[in-house]
Every structure is written in C-alpha cells, then in structure tokens.
Amino acid sequence: MPEPQEPARTPQELVITLLGSYVSPRETRRVWSGGLVALLRELGLSDGAARISLTRLVRRDLLAPHREGRLVHYSLTPRTVALLADGDRRIFGLGRRDRPVGTWTVLWQNIPESRRPARERLVRRLRFLGFGPVQDGTWLAPHDREAEVLEVLGELDVTEHAGLMLGMPSAALDVRRFAGRAWDLDGLSARYDAFVTEFGSCPRDLPDAEAFTVRTRLVHAYRVFPSLDPELPADLIPAPGRRAAAVELFHDRYTALAPAAQRHFDRVLSPK
Numbered sequence: 001m002p003e004p005q006e007p008a009r010t011p012q013e014l015v016i017t018l019l020g021s022y023v024s025p026r027e028t029r030r031v032w033s034g035g036l037v038a039l040l041r042e043l044g045l046s047d048g049a050a051r052i053s054l055t056r057l058v059r060r061d062l063l064a065p066h067r068e069g070r071l072v073h074y075s076l077t078p079r080t081v082a083l084l085a086d087g088d089r090r091i092f093g094l095g096r097r098d099r100p101v102g103t104w105t106v107l108w109q110n111i112p113e114s115r116r117p118a119r120e121r122l123v124r125r126l127r128f129l130g131f132g133p134v135q136d137g138t139w140l141a142p143h144d145r146e147a148e149v150l151e152v153l154g155e156l157d158v159t160e161h162a163g164l165m166l167g168m169p170s171a172a173l174d175v176r177r178f179a180g181r182a183w184d185l186d187g188l189s190a191r192y193d194a195f196v197t198e199f200g201s202c203p204r205d206l207p208d209a210e211a212f213t214v215r216t217r218l219v220h221a222y223r224v225f226p227s228l229d230p231e232l233p234a235d236l237i238p239a240p241g242r243r244a245a246a247v248e249l250f251h252d253r254y255t256a257l258a259p260a261a262q263r264h265f266d267r268v269l270s271p272k
Contacts, residue, residue, distance in 0.1 A: 010053075011040075011045055011049050011050070011052070011053040012053045012056055012057055012060075013220075014040065014043060014045065014053075014220060015036070015040065015050075015053050015054065015057060016057075016062070016080075016084075017216060017219050017220040017223060018036070018039065018040070018043075018216060019031075019076060019080070019084075020084045020087065020088075020219075021215070021216060021219050021261075022261070022262060022265040022266075023076060026076050026080075026081045026084060027076070027081055028075070029075070029076075030066055030073040030074065030075045031073060031074055031075075031269050032071060032072075032073050032269050032270070032271050033051075033054060033065075033071070033072040033073065033074060034071070034271065035268045035269035035270070035271070036050065036054065036074070036269070037050045037051060037054075038268050039212075039265065039268050039269075040053070042209070042212070042213060043213065043216060043217075054074065058074075061077055061079055062076075062077055062079060062080045062083075063075070063076065063077065063080070064076075064077050071271055086128075087128070087223065087226075090128060090129075090130075090226040091222065091223055091225075091226055092251075094225055094226055094229065094231070094247060095229075095231070095239070095243050095244065095246075095247040096247065102143065102144065102168070102233070103143070103144040103166050103167070103168060104140065104141065104142050104143065104144075104166070104167060104168060104169060105131075105140070105141040105143065105144060105145040105146060105149065105164070105165070105166055106134075106138065106139070106140055106164070106165045106166075106167065107126070107131065107138070107139045107140075107141075107149055107162060107163070107164050107165075108137050108138040108139070108162065108163045109122065109137050109139075109158070109161055109162040109163075110137055110161050110162075111158050111161045111162075112161070115158060115161070118156045118157070118158050119158070121156055122152060122153070122156055122158060125152045126139050126141075126149075126152075127227040127228075128226055128227050129141060129145050129148055129149070129152075130142070130143065130145070130226065130229070130230045130231060131145070131230075132179075132181075132182030132183040132230055133182060134181060134182050140182050141230065142179075142230050142231070142232050142233060143231070144166060146164060146166060149164060150164070169236075175232075175236045175237060176236075176237050179230070179232060179237060182230070183228070183229075183230050183232075184228070185237075185240070187228075188228050188229055188240050189240040189241055189242065191224075191225070191228065192225075192240050192241070192242040192243050192245075192246045193241070193242045195221055195222065195242075195246045195249070195250075196242050196245050196246050196249060198221070199214075199218055199221070199249055199250075199253060200245075200249060202214055202218070202253055204252070204253065204256035204257070205256070205260075206257060206260060207260065208260045208261070208263045208264040208267070209264050211257040211260035211261040211264065212260070212261040212264040212265060214253075214257060214261075215253065215254065215257040215258065215261040216261070218250065218253055218254060218257075219254065222246070222250045225246070229243070
C-alpha cells in the first residue's frame with residue numbers, strides 16, 4: 001500500500017487558499033486583519049482559530065503584519081508570493097495537456113532528525129510537484145522535475161543530504177502495479193468523482209456572499225489534486241475517469257463566480 005497521501009488541511013491552509021484566490025496585486029496589497037477574521041468565520045472557523053492561524057503564518061514568514069493606527073493589516077511576504085505563483089502553475093495546469101512517456105525523476109534523501117522541519121517542508125513540496133513515495137526517503141515523479149527539485153533543495157539548504165537521478169521506466173516493468181505503490185490511484189479517482197458530485201450542481205450565478213463561500217470551497221477542495229495526481233503518461237496508464245470533468249468544472253465555476261466573490265471579499269476587507 002502507498003503511504004497515506006492526505007494533504008494537511010489546517011486552518012492555515014484555508015487562509016492561504018483565501019489569500020491566493022483574492023489578494024491582488026499580491027506583491028503590494030495589504031488586507032485588514034479584522035476583515036480576514038470575518039471572512040474566515042463565514043468559512044466555518046471560530047474567531048480564535050482564525051487569529052491563531054494568522055499569527056502562525058506570521059511566524060512562518062508567510063504574512064507580514066503592519067500596524068496602521070488601531071488597525072493591523074497583513075501583506076504577503078516574497079516567500080508567499082513565490083509559493084502562490086508555483087501553486088498557480090500546478091493548479092491551473094493540472095490535466096490541461098497530454099503528457100507522453102519521457103524522463104522520470106527519482107530523489108532520495110537522508111535529512112537528519114536535527115533538520116526535521118526542512119525534511120517536512122521538502123516532503124510537502126515534493127507532493128505538490130507530483131512525487132510519490134517509493135520507500136523510506138525515496139520519491140518518484142513521472143516527469144522531469146530536476147530544475148524544481150534542485151531549487152527546493154537549495155532553498156531548504158539540504159542539497160548535501162539528497163541525491164537526484166533522471167531516467168525512464170523499463171519496458172518490462174508493470175508500470176500500473178509499480179505506480180500503485182507510490183500513488184493511491186483508486187483513491188484519486190474516488191476524489192475526482194466526489195469533487196464533481198459536490199460542485200457539479202453549483203449554479204454559475206450566485207449572490208456575492210454565497211459566491212464567495214462556494215468559490216473558496218471549490219478552490220480549497222481542488223488545490224489538493226496536484227499533490228495527489230502524478231499525471232502519469234496516458235499511454236502507460238489511463239487518466240482517472242472523472243479528472244477531465246473535474247478540471248472543466250473547476251475552471252468554469254472558478255471564472256464564473258469570480259466577480260461576485262471578489263466584490264464580497266473587497267467589501268468585507270474595507271475597515272468600517
């Protein structure tokens with residue numbers, strides 16, 4: 001059985017979804033903390049959980065606080081802007097092009113326990129790049145991810161604890177069986193099916209507040225797929241049955257609900 005691949009779904013993740021979906025321009029816009037708490041309350045978080053999440057994101061250097069009189073505003077740090085840009089490429093490119101059989105990437109790492117936070121961050125980034133775990137410390141991606149991996153290793157300062165190899169699977173290999181060790185392909189198909197079932201009947205035209213809630217939930221549910229779907233070459237392993245429907249549904253509703261959802265976000269973020 002593959003290692004469990006459920007991505008972390010913490011309140012902080014919801015805040016990142018929110019900021020990535022509505023803050024523009026990302027490099028310069030500041031958002032009022034009280035408005036963020038109110039929006040997170042609409043999405044199901046308590047005020048306490050929302051404020052704790054914002055504080056933790058500041059500690060992780062993902063948000064920068066700014067005091068303006070009695071009010072606190074936040075801006076996205078350069079690290080967050082870069083992470084969101086990388087996320088956009090993966091989220092909006094998912095399932096949009098055929099991926100023929102080509103170079104695969106194998107990474108192995110032996111990061112010491114003293115660098116555990118860096119190891120955990122590396123695992124999260126590898127999953128988002130479509131890697132799956134083969135065995136302890138060894139990860140596989142069915143595409144050439146050399147440039148992205150080297151960048152991440154350098155950013156985390158763990159290059160000396162890792163190895164990287166590029167190659168192709170043997171024609172004699174049962175790729176479907178082998179891939180099932182690294183990725184939960186049956187579970188992935190079930191997730192795509194659940195996504196289409198949940199959002200397929202969602203109207204394209206909703207009142208502002210409802211559009212905001214539905215669109216944010218849509219993005220938050222969809223953004224896990226790049227961490228779960230390796231986009232294996234279709235001529236080796238057929239794509240998940242409902243992936244195409246999920247991709248089309250996401251892009252359609254994401255665009256259709258955007259104006260109303262953005263109006264609600266901007267309205268609530270304006271200090272009274």
